[in-house]
Amino acid sequence: MKRFIITLLAVLLLPAYANAEGFVLEENKILAGMNQSWRQGYEPTVSDGAVNIYLPLTSDKTGGKITATLELDDPDTSPFASENLSADCWKNEGLYAVRLRLPLVSARHNGDYAARVVVEGTDRDGNPMRSEYPTVVRIRDGRSDLIRPGISAVSADLNVGEDGAIRALVTNTSRYAEMKDIILTVTDAAGDVLPAGSDKLAVPALMPGESAWIEYPATVKPDAAVALHTLAFRLSYTALDQPGEWEETFTLPVSQEIRLEQGGVQAPPSVIQGDAAAFALPLMNLGRGELRNVVASLSLPGVVERQSVLVGAIAPGETKQAKISVTPGKDILGELSGEISVAAEDAWGNETGFSLPVALTVEAAPEAKKEAETAADLVKEMVPGYVWPLAGACLTLLIALIVQGALLRGKIRRMEEEKL
Structure with missing residues (x-):
């Protein structure tokens, strides 16, 4: 996606960029061998086992030789028979009619090869000049490889009776072919998770190996089951000018607010x-x-x-x-x-x-004194009332006996003294 945006911006800004670098791409000019102008969306063509690329350029800063070179974004996937992808060009009647004819290998792969044409030269003072023109080389007469998208990193916020979103990473797993016109739909086998609005989500075009994050608006029915739901992700797309489809299923939870x-x-x-x-x-x-x-x-x-x-x-x-x-x-x-x-x-x-x-x-716990008083009161309650007077009488008699004994012992002592 990033490469696509950069390419688009570069094409839109070509005149200003080229002027700053000394070259001007004549976007409305159609050279012999071109099927349309650059403004109309010109792309390189393939014929007789070779790629043909045309650029009509002008410059008021140089009149000498210039060199055009095709540089691939991913050289490891190159379909070309030679590593030399350059050609020289001279000005003729005020125009540089740049043409690159680059032979292809016989065992080439069908695909969309992102590239740029780099034009270099020197101005009249000998200073270097350089401009780049992004393009895509599309090959359709080679052998085809497996083309399919990939869906990963799937997550969601799905709560009963609420709007939410399903997020995923969509990847073009092909090494050679671009995917475009990509449309995503998501369906719930139980019918509880529904699209919020349109059921179709457009995914940006993806060059080989590129990925894009998507967010699919969804809503959950008020009576949805709080459980795991099986969701089917269906992708339709165009690759190598042919329609394609891909489907994967993922299990996602439908929750409810914790109460x-x-x-x-x-x-x-x-x-x-x-x-x-x-x-x-x-x-x-x-x-x-x-x-x-x-x-x-x-x-x-x-x-x-x-x-x-x-x-x-x-x-x-x-x-x-x-x-x-x-x-x-x-x-x-x-x-x-x-x-x-x-x-x-x-x-x-x-x-x-x-x-x-x-x-x-x-x-605070009760004090010891209070505990003792409580115990004494308990004893009083347990002993009969007549016991206390009897105990008093016994005590009085005991005291009287003690006193009487003391008097008797004193009298006996005096009688013994008189006899002596």
């Missing part, structure tokens, strides 16, 4: 130090395609960092719960804030996800 929704975080507002807190998040698949590898992760700085749970696959219209439990340590106290993040992908690996804020208050 993963959440039902709000369910969690306790507070938790006691050392106790577990459970978080739950309903996850809903509101799309038409299955969601896979759904993972929920909880982050609470100081407590846990990305504690994850695998929810798994969620079918269209299904709801699943993501449940995560954490236990704040006994050294954690106060208000905590963090987030729950969710990640998922569809059947083609397209990813989606979101994050939600979460908060949790960690309250």
